[in-house]
Amino acid sequence: MSEDLKILDEVTNSDYKWGFVSNIESDNAPKGLNEDIVRFISLKKSEPEWLLQWRLKAFRHWLTMTEPKWPNVSYPEIDFQDIIYYSAPKKKPTLNSLDELDPEIKATFDKLGISLIEQQRLAGVAVDAVIDSVSVKTTFRETLAELGIIFCSFSEAVHDHPELIKKYLGSVVPYTDNFYAALNSAVFSDGSFCYIPKGVRCPMELSTYFRINSAGTGQFERTLIVAEEGAQVSYLEGCTAPMRDENQLHAAVVEIVSHTDANVKYSTVQNWYPGDKNGKGGIYNFVTKRGICLGDRAKISWTQVETGSAITWKYPSVILKGDYSIGEFYSVAVTNNMQQADTGTKMIHLGKNTRSVIVSKGISCGRSQNSYRGLVKIGKNASYARNFSQCDSLLIGDKCGAHTFPYLEVANKTAKVEHEATTSKVGEDQIFYCNQRGISTEDAVNLIVNGYCKEVFNQLPMEFAVEAQKLLSISLEGSVG
């Protein structure tokens, strides 16, 4: 028997250790991962039996899998037994006032123009309950409810709308999908659920703020968005994390279902702690994001601005099943210092006349490594499918790296696929030209890089675009000597 199977066997055959349950009052699960932990999480969240079983299946499957090694990133082995998989929200403030906040974080908040109240919340100063793995900010809920829109935390949805969760959970990203998706399915803590009924156009941007708070707590969110026939929604995901010393694992799963004529736009600004200048600390971000255009003329659009994390491993994808369905991916990924990013998308064309657009802008500075990895797959029934990909890399300095890995699989002769790629450097000529007009080198780089990213920023909702630009400036700080 192989080692894995032996472990699997041991785990699946061992009795559930009830003794553990006496600890149900504790805020954190003990470090490590086994079936008991999975049960603990499920119990903590008073989940129905079917969900527990689903988690357990995912966990057992995860045990048979190994960490993917193909991304162009390197990091020390993650000890999955050294992670806390559940921590309840802490009501106690970690700081008494903003004065106690790390001045570097404070400076970042100020540069981002975050209000003092919001800063207090983010920094974990008293005032509000600090948000951790559990719960989601659910604003404007009443207004939405009138339209039949459901926007709530995943846990709430499990209790209030079990039929929807049961129907869609894992329907786009099954737990068998990949190592991190399996892990997430087993131990996901919370996340968001969003449901737009038939013909409803969501009147506001739906946004959530996720944060990582407790040191050493893995973060496993689960987001599910369902847009019924003709529905429309724009969803924003943004996050920020405080400075910390320990590598933190983050493995989220996002699933989107877009029915006939539905339109889902998903925008992300990701700004997690990237580690210090030597690469110490920082978040490991291994995310599985996928949407499916189930019906004809359905549309899913991903826009992401990735500036944070020590390691980013993320490929928001679209399965274009319905005829005439549309998938879009707009991405800006910035890496500085020792950051590593391997990100891109997959566009899987199954339906006829399906269309996809990929615009990826990678920016590397410092000693960072930035890889684009994209798959365009045209199935044999996807007649007249079309894809256009534009993958640009911008280098700042000469110690960083940019890599492009485009994969193309075309099984239908009528399909049309175009790929363009460029690599450029922020030119000294451009910087000097700006200098000569009174613009400092730092501002010049910001201006040039923002110009370079414009196509992607144009896709973001207004306020988000502004935030993204500020983030970009902060990420680029010190990138030019």
Added chain:
Amino acid sequence: MLSIKNLQAAVEGKQILNGLNFEVKPGEVHAIMGPNGSGKSTLASVLAGREEYEVSGGSVSFLGTDLLEMSPEDRARAGLFLAFQYPVEIPGVSNANFLKTAVNEIRKARGEEILDSKAFLKLMNEKMKLVEMDKAMTQRSVNEGFSGGEKKRNEIFQMAMLEPKLSILDETDSGLDIDALRIVSNGVNALRTPDRSFIVITHYQRLLDYIVPDFVHVLYKGRIVKSGTKDLALELEEKGYDWIKEEIAVGA
């Protein structure tokens, strides 16, 4: 305004400026002519503070301060403007946005209030008229896809927006059609005041019919070898540079 003494500069180890002396007083327009490769653009670049150009000797004082000690952006903020021989493209950055940043940086340095969007637009509309520039150009990315002539006109537009004290125009007339030449010249003339000065680098006497210089200089082998009035330009047009080269050979 500007006082250059015995300026020596090299690029990539090659000596280009060889002890150049040059004086510009407020309100004056100086034309600099000279054969290809004589160092005209190099002089402009050194004055603007381009890093690759290494100053190995001499001094430059601008409005009473040591220009060579200043960063390129500080020189610009102090009122030095260079209309580039080859303007640079900045994709994705609109002309308007670029100029708004520039104008406000310069205003900040002068201790003036920052212009809000409305005031900026007003200023832009005013200056656009001056160089008869199309509104659409301000929304396009800086110089991207501009024709040669449009790029040059854009430089003068930027100059008009920034209202510098000393403007150096490096072959702004090259590539301009006859109408554009007139428009650009009118733009420059409109900016002429008793306290603003211009250094106009050109190969063609024709420009000097429009922008009438107070002095004409010949730059040759990194030195000003001859100076005169606008008649010198006419003489050069007629005879070329050989006679000057010969004069120097005899003198040496």
